[in-house]
Amino acid sequence: MSQQETEHKSEWPLWEVFIRSKAGLDHKHVGSLHAADAQMAIENARDVYTRRMEGVSIWVVESKYLHTSDPDESASMYEPANDKIYRHPTFYNLPDELKHM
Amino acid sequence: MTVHSFEENFEEKLEKDIAIEPRDWMPDTYRKTLIRQISQHAHSEIVGMLPEGNWITRAPSLRRKAVLLAKVQDEAGHGLYLYSAAETLGISRDELYDQLHSGKAKYSSIFNYPTLTWADMGAIGWLVDGAAIMNQVPLCRTSYGPYARAMVRVCKEESFHQRQGFEIMLTLSKGTAVQKKMAQDALNRWWWPSIMMFGPPDDNSPHTEQSMHWKIKRFTNDELRQKFIDVTVEQAKILGLSVPDADLKWNEARGHYDYGKIDWDEFWNVVKGNGPCNKERLETRRKAWEGGEWVREAAAAYSEKRKQRSRQEAA
Ligand SMILES: [Fe+2]
Ligand SMILES: [Fe+2]
Numbered sequence: 541m542s543q544q545e546t547e548h549k550s551e552w553p554l555w556e557v558f559i560r561s562k563a564g565l566d567h568k569h570v571g572s573l574h575a576a577d578a579q580m581a582i583e584n585a586r587d588v589y590t591r592r593m594e595g596v597s598i599w600v601v602e603s604k605y606l607h608t609s610d611p612d613e614s615a616s617m618y619e620p621a622n623d624k625i626y627r628h629p630t631f632y633n634l635p636d637e638l639k640h641m
Numbered sequence: 642m643t644v645h646s647f648e649e650n651f652e653e654k655l656e657k658d659i660a661i662e663p664r665d666w667m668p669d670t671y672r673k674t675l676i677r678q679i680s681q682h683a684h685s686e687i688v689g690m691l692p693e694g695n696w697i698t699r700a701p702s703l704r705r706k707a708v709l710l711a712k713v714q715d716e717a718g719h720g721l722y723l724y725s726a727a728e729t730l731g732i733s734r735d736e737l738y739d740q741l742h743s744g745k746a747k748y749s750s751i752f753n754y755p756t757l758t759w760a761d762m763g764a765i766g767w768l769v770d771g772a773a774i775m776n777q778v779p780l781c782r783t784s785y786g787p788y789a790r791a792m793v794r795v796c797k798e799e800s801f802h803q804r805q806g807f808e809i810m811l812t813l814s815k816g817t818a819v820q821k822k823m824a825q826d827a828l829n830r831w832w833w834p835s836i837m838m839f840g841p842p843d844d845n846s847p848h849t850e851q852s853m854h855w856k857i858k859r860f861t862n863d864e865l866r867q868k869f870i871d872v873t874v875e876q877a878k879i880l881g882l883s884v885p886d887a888d889l890k891w892n893e894a895r896g897h898y899d900y901g902k903i904d905w906d907e908f909w910n911v912v913k914g915n916g917p918c919n920k921e922r923l924e925t926r927r928k929a930w931e932g933g934e935w936v937r938e939a940a941a942a943y944s945e946k947r948k949q950r951s952r953q954e955a956a
Contacts, residue, residue, distance in 0.1 A: 550937065551735045554728065571791070572725040574734055576937075577944035588721050591714065592798075611664045 553602050555581040557589055560597035567599050575600075655856055660786035663729040671855055674848070675785055676730050677746075678857060683723035684741045684748035688922050690716045692756040693765060701759060708805050709762060715798045722791040729787045742927045750908065751834050753916030760813055760820075760827035766806015768828075768835040768873065774799045775869045776839065779859035788857070807876065814880045821881075828877070829885045836900075837908045839866040845905075870898050 552574040558567035570589050575581035581600040589595065609617060625631050634641065647666040654661060661667055690713045697713065700706035724737055740746035751769055756762070777799065780792040813824035840846060840862040852858035860868075870889075877884050888901035911919070 550941070551733060552937065552941065554725075554734075571722055571787075571794075572728070573721060576940035577947065580940065580944070587714075588718050591711075591718060608664065611662065612666070 552576045553604070555585075555600045556603050556606055557581070557585045558599040558601070559585070559589055559595035560599075561594055562596055567597065570594075572603060578602075655784055655854070658782075658784075658856075660789065661784050662786045670851075671857075672730050674852065674855070675788065675857060676727055676732050678852075679723055679727040679730075679788055680732070680737050680740065681747050681749075683720045683727060683737070684746055685752065686716045686720035686723060687741070688748045688752045688926060689769075690720075691922055691925055692752055692754070692918075693762060695756050696759060696762050699759070700762075705762075705809070712766070712802050712805060715802065719795045719798070722794055723788075726785075726787040726791045738930060742923070742930060744914070744923060747912065749838060750911040750916060751838050753911050753919045753922060754830070754834055755918050757830075758823050758827060760809070760823040761831070763806050763809030763813060763824065764827035764831040766802050766804075767810050767876070768806075768831050769838070770799055770802040770806060771873060772835050772838040772869055774803060775865050775872075779865075780857075782856075782859060784856035807880075810880050810882070814882055824880070825882050828882050832885050833904065833907075834911075836866055836870060837903060837905075839863070839869065841905065841908070842903075867897050870900055874898055 553576075554572055555575055555578075556572050557570050559570050560567045573581065573584050573588055575584050578600055581602075582598050585598045585600055586595075590598070621627075648668065651661070651665070651667055651671075653659075654665075661671075693709060693713050693716075697706060697709050700709050724734055727737060728734060737746075741748070751772075756765070774796065777792055777796050781789055781796055783789045783792065810824050810828075813820040815821075843849060843861045843863045846862055849858060849861055853861070874884055874889065886901045888899065890899050892899045910916070914920075
């Protein structure tokens with residue numbers, strides 16, 4: 541059975557909450573909550589996660605729409621980046637007298 | 642990966658202080674123990690609103706009222722952070738509520754004591770939140786990611802709780818003789834239940850070793866209790882109040898306060914449901930849940946109606 545089928549019928553759906561703490565910064569995941577719909581999720585998120593002015597913008601996404609990578613495949617998933625240290629600026633040997641680079 | 646290597650991988654993460662995240666492999670017993678621990682904690686935050694909620698309408702000034710209201714609202718928030726952390730382990734919110742309302746789940750016994758006077762608001766903030774902070778700060782480094790992150794938020798918010806409580810105690814203890822007496826009486830009644838909040842003594846706490854290994858507990862009950870007593874006794878001196886323990890004495894050799902015998906029979910009796918307010922607390926929670934039924938249904942119906950309307954408009 542899928543998780544949805546086992547879910548209690550009466551339970552409001554679960555939402556993931558993302559908050560921008562100030563203009564110029566990314567929204568960051570802060571937790572989740574239950575709400576009947578998106579508008580209520582945003583209002584609840586304000587009360588639960590921004591009681592001390594922690595945010596200037598809120599995103600909510602119903603949890604079932606979130607797709608994630610499989611942690612058990614992390615090794616092969618991120619392996620291609622492992623041996624490519626030449627993607628970092630420190631890989632290059634340049635003379636000390638070289639400035640502003 | 643074989644089960645064996647899953648387990649090795651898990652142990653290695655524990656060893657290296659790498660957080661365990663919801664979709665990572667974890668032993669079943671770790672998952673179950675965490676669900677129990679986090680949900681007990683969540684229930685405590687929620688039930689913990691009741692003793693203080695009792696005084697919101699009778700706070701002595703608008704300032705005190707606003708502060709108490711904000712504090713109680715924070716506790717609701719703490720409950721919600723923790724419930725959502727528990728849900729990442731695969732239990733539903735309804736199941737969690739059900740465990741609380743059916744009496745299957747436990748919550749901190751301290752909330753089964755009544756709040757008789759305004760000074761109890763001071764004693765609770767100072768002692769009960771103080772003890773909670775002592776317990777919770779190390780949990781910010783607990784091995785389970787969502788739990789640790791919830792605890793970071795909780796701890797950030799807790800410190801005002803303790804300070805506002807101490808301020809109430811300070812004001813009363815510098816007030817009239819009657820006010821000071823009220824503060825002393827509150828300390829007398831809350832002291833022992835507060836130091837019991839750390840749980841049974843280490844030699845009677847069979848799961849401590851496993852929990853410490855899993856890093857879901859970072860200090861033993863007695864270690865935390867001692868730390869709390871050492872700090873709090875000094876604070877009582879500032880208030881000019883006396884801690885109701887005749888055996889309390891600074892032990893130079895240990896570098897700690899020695900304290901009197903704790904009445905564990907009382908503790909277990911309250912845990913078993915025979916405290917002064919166990920029935921009342923559970924009944925209040927059940928009534929709130931049942932009374933909210935129509936609101937939950939109406940909100941769900943309204944959301945369904947809006948979905949249908951927007952589908953029609955789109956068609
Ligand atoms: Fe709290
Ligand atoms: Fe608190």
